[in-house]
Amino acid sequence: MFYREAGQFKTSYASDEAVFPIRQDKIGIIVILLVAFVAIPLFGNGFLLQAVMIPFLIYTLATIGLNLLTGYTGLLSLGTGAFMGVGAYACYKLATVFPEVNILVWILASGFVAAAVGVFFGLPSLRIKGFYLAIATLAAQFFLQWCFVRIPWLVNYNISNAIEVPTRTLFGIAVVGPTASPQVRYLIVLTIVVVMTWIASNIVRGRIGRMWMAVRDMDIAAELMGIRLLPTKLLAFAVSSFYCGVAGAMMVFLWYGGAEADTFNINQSFFVLSMVIIGGLGSLLGSYLGAALIFILPILLRLVPAELGMPLHPATAEHLSFIIVGALIILFLIVEPHGLARLWQLAKQKLRVWPYPY
Amino acid sequence: MRAPSGAGIAAGDVLLAVEGVSLAFGGVKAITGVSFDIRKGEIRAIIGPNGAGKTSMLNVINGFYHPQAGRITFKGTTRKAMRPHAAAAGGIARTFQNVALFKSMTTLDNIMAARALKMHKSFFWQIFRYGPALREEVEHRKTVEEIIDFLEIEHIRRIPVGKLPYGLQKRVELGRALAMEPDLLLLDEPMAGMNLEEKEDMSRFVIDVNNQYGTTIALIEHDMGVVMDLSDRVVVLDHGCKIADGTPNEVKKDQAVIDAYLGIAH
């Protein structure tokens, strides 16, 4: 009854191709953005921002990155953690070698470094397909992780092999480092993630998105249509790694405040992959939903039983969340392989005809 | 949609010629020493019993398979083997026996995907979309809508093609091939699995494409009625060899062809 597009006609191809063609959707997204940019920093406490919103947004960005590669282009990658790490360490080196340059520039620049590394490890996709290609990404994961430990130059020769984020400012306000407030860091992360989501949305709706999906669905037919496979796949690796690299840089600079050798291990890759699967392969909205579910679940498991008077040991909560995530993945694959995004679409469909059944 | 170019080749001249092409997979000889040509503007049928090597022949023309022997001359240039990208860029488009559509994408996206070769706005503009990239998108959307109109598939524009019935899928695939604005259109059993009505529709589309746009068509088909009605010339393959080449009437009367179809041992 409320969610209908009756009376909304498109009079040009451009408006037909818009992201949110239905007016209700346009209003909805504006409300969400208002809440995100204004309400949350004003009313949310430090814990909400530091432990929930900032990491959720960072993981969403990484999930979008992996989704572009695996969901849209069909190239399974188990190296997400390593590519995030490349971004993080690149940002650290750039920030410490050139301290005068604005840190935000370096956060974005580290994406390019990650993209270059991603392209290098994507080269085998010329000859190798499917599961076998996943091996190349595993090679990347373990090799790069080894590099993070074995190349002292990366951690500025710190003996403990850990890196700590130095303080950097923007317009006089500390944005990075121990003194940066959660609100400031949250707004920066939010802005970067929103802008990069918009860019991802533009790319996948245009010719590049179609090329990627064509390669995923039937690469032979795509090739015979004139789509060059290697450049298309390498572009997917590049863009995906860029997103993961920026996410990694933000993870270290705007969330943890530091990193250790083990931060970007294979479990990180699995973590992001599970978000992609549950959220829905090939869906940007799904990336948000999947990241939300998988990231917030362990937090809920810690908070809710405590509120109800039966607190769980934190380790137990973590083990339970593994069990639940595993079961959810299987459940989703059985019931709705296209993940939360498709469930949302179905819900919208129901809303459009509500209160009628069909 | 504009008429194909065919750079300097007049109607009636040879557009594509295969000479002495042989193709084998391990021990299996798919094609042995086949030569024929296709003239610009004609509809050329390739027929033969199952396993004769017809689809393999199309795959060779496309550049998907590389023959062990022989040459292919397309638009005046002779090569030992085509490369898929060169074939597509040169103006060869095709449909497949087992509908090779991008199943998760909509009809519109499938056909728009075929415009990839013609869309040039770089990655940089794609990031912003509004501006040059969107303008290019709209421009190509217009062309694609003309094709959708021509094939009468407006009502299924936004449906993922995986959900469409087989006959419509074949039509969408034809649309996708047409979107490449090809000089040579290779159709692999476009009427397979269709009822009489659908066959008539498809035949009409094929003839219209040939008449209106002057597209040269090479067509693999089993339905003899369709072959006789539509094609200008026919080449007959059997067990990988060419056994007849000529107008439909000549081929119909050829003894070797009759033997092949009736299965006389040789």
Next chain:
Amino acid sequence: MSLLYKIFFTPFVQMAAAPDLLVQTLWEGLVAGVLYALIALGFVLIFKASGVFNFAQGIMVVFGALTLVGLYDLLTQYGLSIPAVAAFVALGLTIAVMFLLAFGVELMILRPLVNQPDIILFMATFGLTYFLIGLGELVFGGNPKIMISEQLYLPRGAVDLKMLGGFVSLQKIDIAAAIIASIMVAGLAVFFSKTRIGRALRAVADSHKAALAVGISLEQIWVIVWFTSGLVALVTGIMWGARSEVSFALQIIALRALPVLILGGFTSIPGAIVGGLIIGIGEKLGEFYWGPLLGSGIESWLAYFIALAFLLFRPQGLFGEKIIERV
């Protein structure tokens, strides 16, 4: 120039200078290779029969070992005082648990997802991995455990051979592992080629629909296969646990079975063995002789690069069938 010398010359000189060390390294590589091969074997069994790439194979190894140790502790706690009896009762119970696991997987994962594309099944085993990690940690705790090798009468100690100017030390448990693995592989190979069930397994691997059409019960086959694979995983877990310890880190090491599968092909039992040996020996030699050039710990990625190099030249692996795509 000096770098080229270091890469292509020095290691071989070192090998020749201390041949007993070379044999020792080769032996270590062989043993590691045998264990990788066993894990790969588990993959191959399941892939051959259900077309599923079981990402959870590694965690099954850990889970099997953990269950065994956990049950043993439980039994001795509740009065079963004779260690050997407790050990074998625990073993029997663990085998039952692995059967239940196979049964559960067939019922909850394979049956609902029959006929889905392979990637969906792969992701389901990915979910299974998460599930088993959580379950294992919840029930048994995350601390490393000691395998009950003594109680199972697995040999301890080493055999020292004097040879080639020095001596080579072979751990008895490693010899036992190699022998047990060989017996298992031979048994499985015979099972697949000679028995009725083995034939049925191969039929199912080829085509579910066709197998159904000739009356083969997919459910039965899958339970059998996952159970067998679970047993292989259990044996692997026992052997591996006996050599070092039982911990969740093993699950990551189990990922090294993937390069083994690449070399050996996903459907070949002999391939898993050969691949395992190549990777195991290659890894150890690389770590020992070339490792110092780059820094230690190259074992963590060397196997993958070996596999990658093979893939670039032979995309279908050493034993795999060349995939001819038809349009």
